[in-house]
Amino acid sequence: MEKNFIIAGFGGQGVLLAGEVLANAFMLDNKNVTWYPSYGAEMRGGTVNCEIVMNDSEDVSSVNKNETDFVIALNQASFDRFLPKVKKGGWMIAISTLVDKIQSRNDIHYFFAPMTKLADELGNVRMTNILSLGILANISSLTDADSLVKALENVIPPHRKNLLPMNINALKIGYEYDLSLAKA
């Protein structure tokens, strides 16, 4: 089984970091995983994305996929750009505080959550990226909160370890977010 994920948003939202955490979680789950960024003349405030390909076979993952199983869109530009790439039956997980809830495709699943609002209530809007991973883990069932917490411990550097508890909180709020709320 091979599944792929795109996490996309503004430069500065922690899109690449969120991808690194997710990839680490898959590694800790003993899966094969590949992470690669879109890179070019990127800048803070511009759009940025990374793709994570996970598989549970011995094989090396292929890259540059035509279609995606899961997209996390953290801004409108990313939502618009990656909506056509979502695989039939796949998921578009979007930030409802920044994205118009227009569902122009009926062959995919949508999930809108007010991630910036939730992160803000937690005390730091910059936790949005990690919060979105919790939602993704819950929806996809391809990894869980435990692996993601361990992944956070791997990824957050020693001099930023004071931010670990808040990140773990954000992860849990995302993971425990009531999926039925998103339909409203």
Added chain:
Amino acid sequence: MTECLTKTNKKVLTKGNYAIANAAVIAGCECYFGYPITPQSEIGEFMSGKMQELKRAYVSAESELAAINMVIGACSTGAKAMTSSSSCAVSLMQEALSYAASDELPVVLVSVMRGGPGLGNIYPSQGDYNQATVGGGNGDYKLIVLAPATVQECVDLTYKAFYLAHKYKNPTILLADGLLGQMMEPVEFTDYPYPEVDNSSWALSGAKGRPARVIRSYAPSADDQCEFLKRLHAKYKLIEENETQWEEFNTEDADIVLVSFGSPARNTKSAMKQCRKLGLKVGFLRPVTLYPFPSKRIAELAQTAKKIISVEINMGQMIRDIKLAVNGKVPVELLNRPVGNPPSVEEIVERIKKESEEL
């Protein structure tokens, strides 16, 4: 996390560039000289901290020209030394590489390819296959060229690059691309798996108690130069016999054989597997060493295959080596992206379906 030296038997998620740098440190690289360029700057960044920490030499050179010549200087003392760079900046090193080949020095160069020609862009590319395997320096020389396709191979082939460079006293290139350099995958950093090569018979280690030695790239007599070139090429023949490395799958009964190296080999192999599921007789061969190139094996496959397709991120460079190996026996076609990410699996599968119908 990747800033720490990770010589553990535990998997860590690491970028290709950090993997190469850390592997070089574990391989015993004593000197790093470099000048930053995207998409390989993380190598120099890592080395700038790690080499100082280990009390080894790190010099941020004033140019690529200086960097490669510093490597020549260090290597002439028998040290394990390296530089890393990319495309347009590797162009600046061609003269030095020719000298290093002639001086028979164990220079290790990591070349993380980006778009070209000229300044090009910073996207992944394989446009320097020719630059690495044929070279831009003068004279009849060869460089050993190793091409990783995964981040783990960035580690394993970095180890191997140091070993082969010293074993054969020959400049060796690790040829990666921007995608591999920026990609993260779980890797294991094992101990350096090769024996240390004794260089006491030639290294410029100080002439106390022995006659002075000279390493030079100059033979004023025509006869001497003839002898030198014959000996140099006998060494290349030995390298070809001993060190040609590739992997292949499902080639025995294949009508179409796909050949690809580096990052596009990943999608090519996946495409081969999908085609097999569709009942198409497709095989896959990946050269791991680009010099020496697995020409003999490809020539053998041309006896049974009906067509060979080269999958590359350039306008078709490796395809020339394949054609030389095949020597007109079967058609050799190109499936390429000029620059950027590799052709997708679906794109390769579609092409094979079409080619199969035409067989």
